[in-house]
Amino acid sequence: MNTPSFKGTHLWDRLCWAKENLEPYQSDYRVVYEDSIDECAKILVPDPNWMACALQGGILPPVWVYHELAKDEAQEDFKKHTRGYLLHETEPVGAMTEEEAIEYLIMKDCPDSVWKTYNEGNRPKMVICTKQQLPQTREWRNAWKIDVAA
Amino acid sequence: MAGKIIADTIETGAGANVSTSYVVNGSAKAWANINGTGTIAFSDSLNCASLTDHSSGIFTTSFTNSMNNASYSTATACNLNNAYSGDMIVDTHATGSIKTKTYYGASYAGTDVTINCHSNFGDLA
Numbered sequence: 001m002n003t004p005s006f007k008g009t010h011l012w013d014r015l016c017w018a019k020e021n022l023e024p025y026q027s028d029y030r031v032v033y034e035d036s037i038d039e040c041a042k043i044l045v046p047d048p049n050w051m052a053c054a055l056q057g058g059i060l061p062p063v064w065v066y067h068e069l070a071k072d073e074a075q076e077d078f079k080k081h082t083r084g085y086l087l088h089e090t091e092p093v094g095a096m097t098e099e100e101a102i103e104y105l106i107m108k109d110c111p112d113s114v115w116k117t118y119n120e121g122n123r124p125k126m127v128i129c130t131k132q133q134l135p136q137t138r139e140w141r142n143a144w145k146i147d148v149a150a
Numbered sequence: 151m152a153g154k155i156i157a158d159t160i161e162t163g164a165g166a167n168v169s170t171s172y173v174v175n176g177s178a179k180a181w182a183n184i185n186g187t188g189t190i191a192f193s194d195s196l197n198c199a200s201l202t203d204h205s206s207g208i209f210t211t212s213f214t215n216s217m218n219n220a221s222y223s224t225a226t227a228c229n230l231n232n233a234y235s236g237d238m239i240v241d242t243h244a245t246g247s248i249k250t251k252t253y254y255g256a257s258y259a260g261t262d263v264t265i266n267c268h269s270n271f272g273d274l275a
């Protein structure tokens with residue numbers, strides 16, 4: 001199915017079209033990251049409806065739009081968005097591969113303090129893995145890691 | 151889009167009518183049903199981009215179309231299958247995401263259950 005020409009169409013209307021016309025796609029990819037040494041690792045899971053939009057193309061705005069809105073919200077006197085038009089009027093991005101979609105999602109929903117420097121320091125603070133590589137029990141992520149050598 | 155209807159009111163065959171603004175303003179702009187057991191996942195959703203699993207029962211749902219402000223209203227529901235009291239509550243509202251906690255017992259301990267739902271009402275950005 002071809003995506004209608006959505007430039008200038010409200011993003012909400014595009015998402016409703018996708019909900020009605022696209023099959024959800026559950027990616028096996030997961031993103032594990034640490035953004036605080038005082039908290040356990042977090043796991044980012046893509047939404048199947050969103051992933052369908054990303055793979056289809058012509059629906060989602062470029063990721064920089066979200067960064068601009070985040071800048072606005074970070075202002076001390078922020079009350080409400082005044083540049084929401086960026087979501088609706090910016091040319092939608094084209095079809096992405098699954099891997100490109102995950103990278104987009106990382107830049108959208110992970111703290112930039114994580115993804116901009118994920119591989120600096122003495123160990124990575126973010127990894128992309130598959131669902132099968134994650135333990136299914138909660139203990140792994142909520143437990144302290146004991147150094148056996150100590 | 152294939153078609154467009156512009157109307158100020160919606161009227162039934164019996165003559166009862168309501169302003170379309172009631173429908174537009176009163177509809178949920180983002181909703182999700184989340185399975186919080188195992189590796190968490192959306193069961194279904196609208197206007198959501200991702201889930202972040204913080205720890206037991208604590209999730210952040212990010213939106214694709216952000217809300218206009220952080221004062222939107224949220225309704226939650228969950229299926230706690232135990233004898234303790236508990237609830238699913240809002241931890242943090244941001245325009246682009248919502249952080250929720252499902253807990254049980256007097257200690258408010260986070261817990262993972264199979265149905266965690268939230269519906270969000272307000273203006274879109």
